[in-house]
Amino acid sequence: xxxxxxxxxxxxxxxxxxxxxxxxxxxxxxxxxxxxxxxxxxxxxxxxxxxxxxxxxxxxxxxxxxxxxxxxxxxxxxxxxxxxxxxxxxxxxxxxxxxxxxxxxxxxxxxxxxxxxxxxxxxxxxxxxxxxxxxxxxxxxxxxxxxxxxxxxxxxxxxxxxxxxxxxxx
Amino acid sequence: xxxxxxxxxxxxxxxxxxxxxxxxxxxxxxxxxxxxxxxxxxxxxxxxxxxxxxxxxxxxxxxxxxxxxxxxxxxxxxxxxxxxxxxxxxxxxxxxxxxxxxxxxxxxxxxxxxxxxxxxxxxxxxxxxxxxxxxxxxxxxxxxxxxxxxxxxxxxxxxxxxxxxxxxxxxxxxxxxxxxxxxxxxxxxxxxxxxxxxxxxxxxxxxxxxxxxxxxxxxxxxxxxxxxxxxxxxxxxxxxxxxxxxxxxxxxxxxxxxxxxxxxxxxxxxxxxxxxxxxxxxxxxxxxxxxxxxxxxxxxxxxxxxxxxxxxxxxxxxxxxxxxxxxxxxxxxxxxxxxx
Numbered sequence: 001x002x003x004x005x006x007x008x009x010x011x012x013x014x015x016x017x018x019x020x021x022x023x024x025x026x027x028x029x030x031x032x033x034x035x036x037x038x039x040x041x042x043x044x045x046x047x048x049x050x051x052x053x054x055x056x057x058x059x060x061x062x063x064x065x066x067x068x069x070x071x072x073x074x075x076x077x078x079x080x081x082x083x084x085x086x087x088x089x090x091x092x093x094x095x096x097x098x099x100x101x102x103x104x105x106x107x108x109x110x111x112x113x114x115x116x117x118x119x120x121x122x123x124x125x126x127x128x129x130x131x132x133x134x135x136x137x138x139x140x141x142x143x144x145x146x147x148x149x150x151x152x153x154x155x156x157x158x159x160x161x162x163x164x165x166x167x168x169x170x
Numbered sequence: 171x172x173x174x175x176x177x178x179x180x181x182x183x184x185x186x187x188x189x190x191x192x193x194x195x196x197x198x199x200x201x202x203x204x205x206x207x208x209x210x211x212x213x214x215x216x217x218x219x220x221x222x223x224x225x226x227x228x229x230x231x232x233x234x235x236x237x238x239x240x241x242x243x244x245x246x247x248x249x250x251x252x253x254x255x256x257x258x259x260x261x262x263x264x265x266x267x268x269x270x271x272x273x274x275x276x277x278x279x280x281x282x283x284x285x286x287x288x289x290x291x292x293x294x295x296x297x298x299x300x301x302x303x304x305x306x307x308x309x310x311x312x313x314x315x316x317x318x319x320x321x322x323x324x325x326x327x328x329x330x331x332x333x334x335x336x337x338x339x340x341x342x343x344x345x346x347x348x349x350x351x352x353x354x355x356x357x358x359x360x361x362x363x364x365x366x367x368x369x370x371x372x373x374x375x376x377x378x379x380x381x382x383x384x385x386x387x388x389x390x391x392x393x394x395x396x397x398x399x400x401x402x403x404x405x406x407x408x409x410x411x412x413x414x415x416x417x418x419x420x421x422x423x424x425x426x427x428x429x430x431x432x433x434x435x436x437x438x439x440x441x442x443x444x445x446x447x448x449x450x451x452x453x454x455x456x457x458x459x460x461x462x463x464x465x466x467x468x469x470x471x472x473x474x475x476x477x478x479x480x481x482x483x484x485x486x487x488x489x490x491x492x493x494x495x496x497x498x499x500x501x502x503x504x505x506x507x508x509x510x
Binding site: 026028029032035039051052055056058059062063064067070071074131132133 | 243245246285286287290291293294295296297298300301304305308316320323327347
């Protein structure tokens, strides 16, 4: 019961801040709501007994990436009201269609989750190591090695791309 | 009831109050030590040898007028000092001041909590603390604070990388992220990690000077260039909160340095039975003594070294500290694999 109350409170905060992120006029405030949103998501991870993921969520997203967002937003001064830049190439219908598709997909996942019997065994349960951090590390370097390496390649490509874009005549 | 609620609450109260008193007396210590370094006396008027000066300062700052600039972003301007203060305080939750001791017939641990990801928790909370400085500079809507906050965020992000890399080499040595386990690992290894990881230790100290905006890396509050830095537009208690946060962060990095590199609450030579008489001194006293040495070192460095130029700061961070930290990490890994 207490677990359910905690979950729904956290979920309400997460959704509330997410709505504020997209509706706030002032861009810096919007970024700050995004930070709060990430902190509440981290709390959700703590509730799911995944402290490592929670800490990484705060470290990487709330503390790292959003600081860079804030930099950009602060320096480009987006104080104009949103009406002023209505883009003629804006694909409103396509956007709504895409959002609807994602919504249907999520709904299907939730419904199918209710239909099936809940899977009791998580992959972490029969590992040779204990402790959340050790288990995450173990799984990343055994079962999920290839996706993990592909993700790191992606980051490397993005990094090289950024350097090439910034320094054209290197 | 007593074990799950009352004792943790008491511990939190004691740690928070002790921190705030410690922080206010750090200001006095800093003024005194710098005064001695410059052949002055420092504060002498309030109380004998000026020992009541922090209280007088606190009263003065509370009574001062609290000004918000008319063009400031009010909400963010109010939130910024709080955002820099809170992370500095909640870090103390995982710092181990001592082991589990018997107190009034009960086993009481001398730390608030020991989470499995303690060290990462400290790093992540510290990374959120950056917002206080950035937002203070932005919300003031004034050019010097904005310049200072840009400097501060660039500096903090760059040095955080080097510091985190040194922490990884300590984690390799201890095999755990929990602060208590790291101290126990030093007991079991019969050596403080500061002696097996001297490179990591030096980089950690340099990086933590930069992360707490202390001289010689105090560019975000370089008075001569920025009329005060990111807190130029702040006055009264909000201004004081930034300083309290800075000193609280200094105590945090000293405690972390003590825990990671100098054996935390362990007495010198904890495995030598002949020095058993040293156990008369309680473990938390050793912790406080070691942390005090670091705090004194910080003040001493401030009194000694001139400030870096901004490009020198960035060059030191990216071209020296980070490569050396990575090299140290690789060597540590290789040695660790060879010896096991």
